[in-house]
Amino acid sequence: MTINWIAKLKNINGIEQIHFSVRDTEKTNKISGSICLDDDETIEGNLVQYLKNKLGAELVSEYENEAENIIDELPTQLPASLPEPETTEE
Helix, strand or coil, X not given: CCEEEEEEEEEECCEEEEEXXXXXXXXXXXXXXXXXXXXXXXXXXXXXXXXXXXXXXXXHHHHHHXXXXXXXXCCCCCCCCCCCCCCCCC
């Protein structure tokens, strides 16, 4: 198992943001998120390392655990809270 972090700097409506994803390389699903940067915040060095420092060790560990334990399959049936699709007979 290898955890892969991807981070991209984006400016959306004048707000600088870091959009990121965390994925276990053995899975197809990933955890995604974004954080806004302060107006006076400048990024130096590697963007992923900067993001990890900004999030802190506890959140980084939580994201990596979520990515490692994500259910990587489609559900086999609808959850009980959703109604069954209606069928019409012709």
